[in-house]
Amino acid sequence: MGRTLAEKVWDDHVVRRAEGEPDLLYIDLHLLHEVTSPQAFDGLRLAGRTVRRTDLTIATEDHNTPTLDIDKPIADPVSRVQLETLRRNAEEFGVRIHSLGDIEQGVVHVVGPQLGLTQPGTTVVCGDSHTSTHGAFGALAFGIGTSQVEHVLATQTLPLAPFRTMAITVEGELPEGVTAKDLILAIITKIGTGGGQGYVLEYRGSAIRSLSMEARMTVCNMSIEAGARAGMIAPDRTTFDYLQGRPHAPQGEDWDAAVAYWETLATDEDAVFDHEIFIDAAELTPFVTWGTNPGQGAPLGADVPDPASFEDPQERIAAENALKYMGLTAGTPLREVKVDAVFVGSCTNGRIEDLRAAAAIVEGRTIAEGVRMLVVPGSVRVALQAVEEGLDKVFTAAGAEWRHAGCSMCLGMNPDQLAPGERCASTSNRNFEGRQGKGGRTHLVSPQVAAATALLGRLAAPADLSSNVAVEA
Amino acid sequence: MEKFTTHTGRAVPLRRSNVDTDQIIPAHWLKKVTRTGFEDGLFEAWRKDEDFVLNRPERAGATVLVAGPEFGTGSSREHAVWALQNYGFQTVLSSRFADIFRGNSLKNGLLTVVLPQETVERLWALTEADPTAEITVDLEAREVRAEGVRAPFELDDNVRWRLLNGLDDISITLQNEDAISAFEATRPAFKPRTLPAA
């Protein structure tokens, strides 16, 4: 019987298989950042162990890094200690690190792909749940906990329980103005935040194939928000073209050998998935979340739902609590929900294509009065590219703040936070209570919706902008 | 990880049930970047009371915690195990542990022993009456002994073998060193590397 993409990658990494025991899997690439690695390194130190493969390991600083005054000492003591600890550990154990101020610094899931380290058919792990991002390349990529980080550092392997496979097939063409973010938000709303539990998702179909690599990363990034272990997309020409010429992409003969291998990875025609879901791309519209988990979403054209409309009692209670926390009333058109802040960035939507899309909408216009818009590139490279294209100027001319690369307001570990009660349209991936700052209210949106929302001061799509919006605003 | 074969030590009787991980080690301790130094955070809130059993001078140096039922409930944090170990506890006895806590403890070499509540009560009575009374936890014989108490306990064979030999997850994996090296030898040259070839 044929095998799926995920099964092929898994099989190619089995170091040891024994009856009744989890497979021992080899890890091709281990990404580290400052939050989940300190105790892993300390564990190595206590046991007198070393990093087995420093040449398959790379660290970057992102979660805590400030996005302003990056040349000054970091004010928050906890952040400072975590960053200093990572630097010390990297030095002591011989791990490559990209610190604040380094040209390759940025959010770990933006950095791996842009360096060409994330490749099809590889296993990628990181002590961070959004490691699923790398699945866009046809890699089997998943988040791990701190003790597993230590395990991979010491052994370059992980014992792993088997997974089930789910195909999410999206056929057709995405309508004008509908993005990868809208697609993944709609998928999560459809299957629920637990719907992917125990599964590796494979996104397939013509709509997926026509997505750029950036857009594919946006989709795979949020697989974890559906509870899945990972999300993957079969590598194809788009993948190869993205990789070719990147600093760590194979070269010469190696490139040819690699492509020949990568081409064998796609799911076989006769492979069987444990579960399948079909989505018609043509039916999708811009999507936003109204609640406090990524599965509480609706088309932008809809109203805030009435909790009573949920049949499942758990969902009903969750919706009631969410509306209370979000300060929303059932029946209010989502388009009438006013915001205080807009955040464009994160490993979901902080890549160059995302910034271009947002810039194209705010260009020549002014953001609404009273709205604070933060644009935080996903990496220094993305920032430099944006500056070269003049996007930073476009944003600042519109009244937005152009910041330094990092996770920033995606999780508010650094000073970029919402005040209690503040409402934000955010291109990030989690709308949990307090995620962007204590008491902060998050609506997950695409970069395009974020930009239109900033201009109008309420949740909006680019299509809502009349030509004289600059005057109105 | 240290081997655990047999341990004899004085006890701390903790007459409380449903001790959750936040009581064992409060959340603000999670900011630390090491795996050691959690001893001062252990039961931090209760230790503000000088009569709390851990603060009693006669309990100094105790290594066996005799806890109430449902020990280690609440959010999963390995720090709770580290805090107990950093403080000096080698083993915890209770009639029921929360699953995640138990898994974490055994992985880290802290032997958690399940005993009938009635045995726990007798150990409490014994060690409260005589703080110098010692308890022996014999993993080889799977037995807890103290004056007037001889109680067998159960433990999964594999877990017991790992503790007796001081094997953590990493050492178990490293027993497959040959297989790992053999796999590495077959990895294609085109696989990515973060460092230039040495």
Ligand code: SF4
């Ligand atoms: S950008 Fe957000 S989701 Fe991504 S790694 Fe950083 S904190 Fe996590």
